[in-house]
Amino acid sequence: MSNATAARTLPPINEALNRKRRKARAFHDDLTSFWFLLPILALFVVLFLVPLAQTLYYSFTDFNGYSMNMHLVGLDNYKKVFSDSSTLQGLGFTILYAVIVMVGVTCLAIPLAVVLNKKFIGCNFVRSLFFFFSVPSLAIMGMVWKYIFSPMKTGVVNSVLSIFGIDPIPWLSNNALAKFCVIFIAIWAQIGWHATLYLAFLQAIPADLYEQATVDGANKWQQFLHITLPQLMPGIVTSTFLLMSGGLKVYDLPYTMTKGGPGYSTYTVTQSIIQQGIGQSQYGIGSALAVLFFVATGVVVFLQMGISNLISRRFQ
Amino acid sequence: MGNATVDKTSVKAKGMTFTARKRIGSAVTSIVMIAISLVCAMPLWYIVINTFKTIADMNVNPLGLPNDWTFDNYINAFKTVPILRSLWNTVIVTFFGVAIQVIVGALAAYGMILRKSRFTSAVGAVLMVAFVVPAQSTLIPLYRMEAGVHLVNTLAGLVLIYLGGAVFCYFLIVGYMRSLPFELIEAARIDGAGPLRIFWNIVMPLIKPILTTVIVFQTMGTWNDFMNANVFISSSELRTIVLQVYNAVGQFSTDWPSFMTITVLALLPVFIFFIFCQKWIVSGLVAGSVKG
Numbered sequence: 001m002s003n004a005t006a007a008r009t010l011p012p013i014n015e016a017l018n019r020k021r022r023k024a025r026a027f028h029d030d031l032t033s034f035w036f037l038l039p040i041l042a043l044f045v046v047l048f049l050v051p052l053a054q055t056l057y058y059s060f061t062d063f064n065g066y067s068m069n070m071h072l073v074g075l076d077n078y079k080k081v082f083s084d085s086s087t088l089q090g091l092g093f094t095i096l097y098a099v100i101v102m103v104g105v106t107c108l109a110i111p112l113a114v115v116l117n118k119k120f121i122g123c124n125f126v127r128s129l130f131f132f133f134s135v136p137s138l139a140i141m142g143m144v145w146k147y148i149f150s151p152m153k154t155g156v157v158n159s160v161l162s163i164f165g166i167d168p169i170p171w172l173s174n175n176a177l178a179k180f181c182v183i184f185i186a187i188w189a190q191i192g193w194h195a196t197l198y199l200a201f202l203q204a205i206p207a208d209l210y211e212q213a214t215v216d217g218a219n220k221w222q223q224f225l226h227i228t229l230p231q232l233m234p235g236i237v238t239s240t241f242l243l244m245s246g247g248l249k250v251y252d253l254p255y256t257m258t259k260g261g262p263g264y265s266t267y268t269v270t271q272s273i274i275q276q277g278i279g280q281s282q283y284g285i286g287s288a289l290a291v292l293f294f295v296a297t298g299v300v301v302f303l304q305m306g307i308s309n310l311i312s313r314r315f316q
Numbered sequence: 317m318g319n320a321t322v323d324k325t326s327v328k329a330k331g332m333t334f335t336a337r338k339r340i341g342s343a344v345t346s347i348v349m350i351a352i353s354l355v356c357a358m359p360l361w362y363i364v365i366n367t368f369k370t371i372a373d374m375n376v377n378p379l380g381l382p383n384d385w386t387f388d389n390y391i392n393a394f395k396t397v398p399i400l401r402s403l404w405n406t407v408i409v410t411f412f413g414v415a416i417q418v419i420v421g422a423l424a425a426y427g428m429i430l431r432k433s434r435f436t437s438a439v440g441a442v443l444m445v446a447f448v449v450p451a452q453s454t455l456i457p458l459y460r461m462e463a464g465v466h467l468v469n470t471l472a473g474l475v476l477i478y479l480g481g482a483v484f485c486y487f488l489i490v491g492y493m494r495s496l497p498f499e500l501i502e503a504a505r506i507d508g509a510g511p512l513r514i515f516w517n518i519v520m521p522l523i524k525p526i527l528t529t530v531i532v533f534q535t536m537g538t539w540n541d542f543m544n545a546n547v548f549i550s551s552s553e554l555r556t557i558v559l560q561v562y563n564a565v566g567q568f569s570t571d572w573p574s575f576m577t578i579t580v581l582a583l584l585p586v587f588i589f590f591i592f593c594q595k596w597i598v599s600g601l602v603a604g605s606v607k608g
Contacts (some may be wrong), residue, residue, distance in 0.1 A: 036427025049456035137540030290453035
């Protein structure tokens with residue numbers, strides 16, 4: 001600002017020189033900005049741009065990783081993807097998983113956070129406990145739950161049930177039950193983390209909003225609906241976004257719990273990409289699947305961002 | 317604090333019965349919530365308590381306290397599985413992976429707010445696309461690329477894969493950085509500080525809250541990662557801890573207490589990390605999510 005006033009008081013002859021200097025400075029600034037952006041651009045090219053282009057290219061070829069003699073096969077790989085029942089089942093389960101986990105975690109984590117936001121004896125203990133069991137990796141949790149759900153009488157769930165005279169239930173070897181178990185564990189494992197996220201937002205809501213509402217005679221439910229929920233909107237947007245994008249990418253939990261089985265009932269898109277693309281060296285098919293997956297994720301993520309923007313605008 | 321003022325008004329309005337009811341309500345909440353949290357935490361109890369039992373003891377009594385406390389499982393675990401080695405691998409991978417990611421992300425965020433030009437908006441759009449790309453869809457070419465330069469099955473190769481997380485760091489940091497008073501940077505510049513110095517001495521300390529959040533997020537993600545480690549690491553001495561646990565399942569197929577012991581040893585460092593950092597995590601989460 002001091003520069004600008006100085007420039008105004010200078011005689012007009014210096015104006016041109018000044019403009020030149022300003023231009024040079026702008027260029028210098030651009031260059032500085034460029035140097036700061038260079039590392040991330042390099043990473044972008046190496047880790048995203050080149051591999052993505054390659055994926056797209058492989059998806060139109062019959063490349064198998066060994067023979068350099070590859071041919072363009074057009075849309076054959078895509079046709080194969082859509083006619084392969086295991087892949088389709090994987091796609092179905094991945095979507096089912098992402099949607100149910102997102103809805104389930106959101107519907108449970110918000111009330112949980114509201115209760116945890118109150119002061120009661122042991123509230124710090126409960127908060128920590130909920131936060132802590134969302135810390136371990138889902139891969140490890142999957143392995144542990146596999147033991148807990150063991151179909152034999154030795155599995156804890158079944159041995160507890162046997163006390164009540166219930167016969168062992170084949171938790172992970174029945175199609176529908178296995179799906180249920182995987183989704184149930186995913187919700188269990190993520191509630192604490194998302195409740196913590198909501199808790200952070202709840203604590204930022206100014207207390208006088210509630211005082212005002214109490215004076216106006218609003219009951220607890222009305223307060224929740226008209227103050228808490230709208231104020232939580234940015235939190236809901238963040239949380240559902242994380243859940244949706246994470247859910248579509250799911251791999252660890254079903255893989256370590258059931259290996260995608262029984263049959264293909266808990267098979268996921270990611271497992272399919274890894275298995276076909278790297279395990280069986282069918283790069284073409286794996287890549288076609290990866291391209292479809294990228295497009296699908298993009299569409300879902302943008303749709304979801306659009307919807308949540310719409311909703312949050314309505315609340316404001 | 318808000319609660320306290322509400323309490324006072326309600327006492328005035330409805331007298332003692334209301335406070336009494338409120339107190340009972342709070343006690344009920346307490347009992348219900350502690351009960352729910354304990355039920356939810358049962359699996360953790362189940363894992364920990366069974367590491368002190370023998371196989372036979374665990375079969376008859378899976379949930380209770382051990383009849384005879386035994387530490388053989390721990391001794392055995394250290395003897396049969398290279399746990400320390402795997403922990404060390406994980407520490408190295410997580411440390412370098414997260415440190416580089418966060419620095420690259422913060423540098424980019426600073427470059428972004430420093431200047432608004434066609435170039436920076438183009439970079440912003442490009443990074444937005446990168447943010448949406450799932451790791452899965454670049455996995456096959458990345459595997460081939462690393463195989464080409466002999467980085468598959470090395471810790472450095474694994475770190476390189478994790479660096480993609482820099483884009484996520486960038487997004488969280490740039491939102492926070494935009495809320496900083498730009499005059500501070502302007503003032504430092506007039507005082508003659510170079511861009512790198514401004515970045516390191518002024519900007520970095522100012523964005524500490526969001527840095528904590530980002531570091532916690534990425535540490536958790538990297539430490540717990542299974543997919544990349546499983547794809548890129550094949551030799552046993554390079555396994556990360558999650559991978560080691562995964563292999564222990566096969567090794568101890570019937571010896572559940574041994575498996576649980578490995579699990580406990582794998583989870584312990586993360587729990588310690590979180591107990592020490594809990595305070596910063598929660599405050600960082602508030603700062604990060606409210607401003608970012």
